[in-house]
Amino acid sequence: MHHTQQSHFYPLTRLAKAALLTTGLFCTAVNAAAPVAVERITQANLQSKFTVHGTLYGKQDVRLTAGVNGLLTYVAEPGSLVHKGDVLAKIDTLPLEFQRATQQEMLTRAKINLRFHKQELSRLKKLAQSSSAAASQVDQIQNKHDLAQSDIALAEIALRKIADQINRATLTAPFSGVVSERFIQSGADVNRADKLIKLIDINNLEARIFIPIKYLNYIQQGQTLPITNTDSTPNQPANDAKITAIIPATDPRSQSFEVRATLEKDTDSHWAVGQLVNISVPLKTDNTSWLVNRDALILRKDGVHIVKIDDQNTAQKIPVQVGKGKGKLVAVTPLSAGSLSVNDTVVVLGAERLQAGQEVEVQQRAKNSS
Numbered sequence: 001m002h003h004t005q006q007s008h009f010y011p012l013t014r015l016a017k018a019a020l021l022t023t024g025l026f027c028t029a030v031n032a033a034a035p036v037a038v039e040r041i042t043q044a045n046l047q048s049k050f051t052v053h054g055t056l057y058g059k060q061d062v063r064l065t066a067g068v069n070g071l072l073t074y075v076a077e078p079g080s081l082v083h084k085g086d087v088l089a090k091i092d093t094l095p096l097e098f099q100r101a102t103q104q105e106m107l108t109r110a111k112i113n114l115r116f117h118k119q120e121l122s123r124l125k126k127l128a129q130s131s132s133a134a135a136s137q138v139d140q141i142q143n144k145h146d147l148a149q150s151d152i153a154l155a156e157i158a159l160r161k162i163a164d165q166i167n168r169a170t171l172t173a174p175f176s177g178v179v180s181e182r183f184i185q186s187g188a189d190v191n192r193a194d195k196l197i198k199l200i201d202i203n204n205l206e207a208r209i210f211i212p213i214k215y216l217n218y219i220q221q222g223q224t225l226p227i228t229n230t231d232s233t234p235n236q237p238a239n240d241a242k243i244t245a246i247i248p249a250t251d252p253r254s255q256s257f258e259v260r261a262t263l264e265k266d267t268d269s270h271w272a273v274g275q276l277v278n279i280s281v282p283l284k285t286d287n288t289s290w291l292v293n294r295d296a297l298i299l300r301k302d303g304v305h306i307v308k309i310d311d312q313n314t315a316q317k318i319p320v321q322v323g324k325g326k327g328k329l330v331a332v333t334p335l336s337a338g339s340l341s342v343n344d345t346v347v348v349l350g351a352e353r354l355q356a357g358q359e360v361e362v363q364q365r366a367k368n369s370s
Contacts, residue, residue, distance in 0.1 A: 033361035037349035038309060042291045042329075043342045049282045049326070053230070054209035056275045058201030059262065060175050063183075066091060066190040067168035075186050075196055080179040082199070088179065089171040089196050096169065100162045107155035114148035121145050168192075177201045180273070200273045205263045207241050209279050210256040218283050219246055225261055226280045240264055241279065289323060289331035290340060295348040297322065297330070306332065307351040308344055313362070315347070315354040 066072070071092040082088065121141045181198040184190060207227060211219065226238035241261035250257050261279070263271065271277075296306045297320075308316045318339050323331035334340040345362075347354065354360065 033313070033359045034315075034354055035350060035363040036309075036347045036354070036360045038345045038362055039293050039296070039348050041340060041342055041344045041346060043288055044291060045288055049280045050215075051278050051280050052209055052211055054207040054227075054261075054277050054279050056205050056207055056263075056271055056273055056277060058177065058273050059204040059206050060177075060201040061199070061273070062174065063195045063198050064088065064171055064174075066192050066194045066196055067171060068096070068165045068192050070095065070169065070190065072184060072186050072188050072190050072196070075182055075184065076179045078179050078182050078197075081177075082173045082179065083176045084173055086173045087170060088173055088199070091169040091171075091190065093166050093169045096162055096166045100159065100166070103155055103158045103162060107152060107159065110148055110151035110155050114145065114152060117141055117145035117148050171196065173199060175199075175201055176203060202273065203265070205271055205273065206244065207261045207263065207277055207279060209259045209261065210251070210254065211259055211281060213250050213255050213257055215281065215283065216248060216257060218281065219243065219259060221246060225282075227261070227263065228278045228280075230276045230278055238280070239270070283324075290333070290342065291329045292332055292346055293328055293348045294325065294330050295328075296346045296351065297332075298351055303335075307347040307354055308340065309347060309360055309362070313360055315351075315356060315358045315360055317356050 066089070068091055072089065073092050074087070074090040076082065076088045121138070124138045124141055177199050179197050180200045183195045183197065190196070221243055223243045224240045225243065227241045228238045241263050243259060243261045245258075245260040247258040247260075292306060298305050298307065298317075303319055304322055305317045305319045308318050310316055319335040320332040320340075321335060323333065325331065332340075347360070350360075
């Protein structure tokens with residue numbers, strides 16, 4: 001009977017030992033320091049950015065008109081590279097030359113009349129001194145003399161006008177560029193307001209950008225913006241465009257305003273008029289913010305918190321309000337005053353499994369993101 005009791009108690013003793021051993025291991029696992037990676041809280045003015053699309057234009061792009069009525073005898077072809085002063089179009093000047101010759105004869109006649117009336121006026125004035133000529137005759141010749149002088153002035157004005165029309169009949173390039181369009185072929189009769197060609201300025205390009213009106217205070221005259229091709233790779237370097245004009249007139253539908261930025265001249269060859277580009281607009285805040293790595297944020301139903309490591313290497317949960325971000329950094333504001341300060345250490349890897357007051361072991365101190 002006694003032997004039977006011993007055989008019953010022996011297994012219970014082994015089970016108790018196993019239970020005590022398991023409990024000891026569990027306590028050791030709970031109390032073990034959890035490995036984490038940490039970063040420090042930094043303080044800076046957060047500068048984020050947003051990207052908008054723009055279109056490139058030549059600063060002096062222009063549609064050139066005929067200037068005078070007549071027969072179009074020559075017009076430059078699209079794609080022609082021209083320099084300032086090169087001939088772009090010609091209009092037949094023969095009718096104008098006829099007008100000039102006619103007006104020249106009118107000027108000659110006016111000069112002949114003036115000479116005759118001048119002589120007659122001089123003769124009558126001498127006769128009037130001896131009472132041989134009536135004063136009315138003198139006044140009449142004086143009037144004709146003055147009219148002849150006026151006819152000469154009018155003829156000279158008409159000749160200058162015809163010379164200006166003949167000069168306009170030859171259309172020259174106001175700047176160096178490329179002919180992009182030709183609206184009328186040579187051989188057609190044109191009026192002075194008819195569009196002949198479009199000349200684009202390939203040496204002075206500007207981006208025209210429409211930016212939401214809420215960002216008006218972030219844009220300044222002379223500010224430099226990075227500009228890239230819409231098809232460029234992320235690692236492709238950007239060129240700079242300097243803001244030359246801000247037009248604070250809001251489009252009622254899009255609630256945006258226009259900004260014009262000139263590209264650097266040594267990069268003009270990399271771009272084309274009408275090309276779509278991406279422009280990065282920086283948004284710099286005036287307020288200094290506490291910045292942490294986005295990986296430090298723990299999102300829960302009751303809000304967002306980060307895990308701060310105190311001087312005893314224990315974890316503390318700090319509820320925060322999340323602000324603007326840039327890259328891997330994000331601005332945070334603690335919900336309780338005094339719970340955070342600059343250079344505090346926060347967990348960026350391994351924070352999800354930590355409990356408040358749990359001891360941690362810093363295995364990696366990550367570099368602060370920029």
